[in-house]
Amino acid sequence: MVLTKKELVIRGSNTREMGMDIVLNSKELTKQPVVIFCHGYKGFKDWGCWNLVAEEFASQGFNFVKFNFSHNGVTINKPTDFDDLEAFGNNNYSKELFDLNAVIDWVVSDENEFKDLFDTSNIYVIGHSRGGGIVSLASAKDPRIKKAITWASVYNLTERLPGDTEEWKQDGVVYQTNGRTKQEMPLYFQFYENTQMNIAELNIEKIGKKITNPFCIIHGSVDTVVPVEEAEKLNDLIPNSQIIIIENAGHTFGSNHPFQFNELPSDLVKLVGESILFL
Helix, strand or coil: CEEEEEEEEEEEHHHCCCEEEEECCCCCCCCCCEEEEEECCCCCCCCHHHHHHHHHHHHHEEEEEEECCCCCCCCCCCCCCCCCCHHHHHHHHHHHHHHHHHHHHHHHCCCCCCCHHEEEEEEEEEEHHHHHHHHHHHHHHHEEEEEEECCCCCCCCCCCCCHHHHHHHHEEEEEEECCCCCCCEECCCCHHHHHHHHHCCCCCCHHHCCCCCCEEEEEEECCCCHHHHHHHHHHCCCCCEEEEEEECCCCCCCCCCCCCCCCCCCHHHHHHHHHHHHH
16 A cells, blocks of 8 residues: 655635645555645644544545635645634635635546545435534535535534624724734624625535535544534434444544644544545
8 A cells, every 4th residue: 555645726715826735545556535634723734633534434445636715824834833814814714715616626637636536426424513513514506416414513603703793894804813823813804794795605504404425423522623513513413324433532533733743642543533434
């Protein structure tokens, strides 16, 4: 088995560059299913254990694709630093849905130089935290997605906005502290405006009922960022879903950033194992 990682750049929302990478088993001669991973809020594709996770999936017969949302604040030259806070402040859910669609478009396109290795009839998506919300919405609308998994996902996107909208509107921006980097991360009022303008298509509670593909919800029992009750609500909502609770696991399943070990923490071993079993 030889795992190969390829770094690529594609265009996302507003034609902004998005970093993307693929980990594949280059010794396999047959086409393999494709897993597309969506990171969460204040995250990025190379955060914590995500590279180790990609390698584990690839070793088990999947082409693993992960990408940075176009406006997540990192750049092509600094993919692990929030080097573009202006872009971060101008992000919104609609842009992230556009970005995921752009990645799927690339996977099935002739521009994909690895297409001969990709089984494009079996495209699976995984989303962590806020990325899970994006995955839920995309799964309800895109028939190219055959199976979906959420890790520590939010249940509702439209209610996860700063509370004082009048002050937000007046100032044009609110700031949220990044606990890890201590940066003051801007969120421009456009986020609220875009959410309200597109609230019907961002409503997981209504759209999630339309999900027909197999759907797996995995959550930690002691998640203090997104309570496990949100996973239970999501499971009640989606007709063809199953739920797996990992006991004593938190929001990142034992990972942190930077992660300086070569093996997955035990909770992530369970998470990845359950995910691969589902797929």
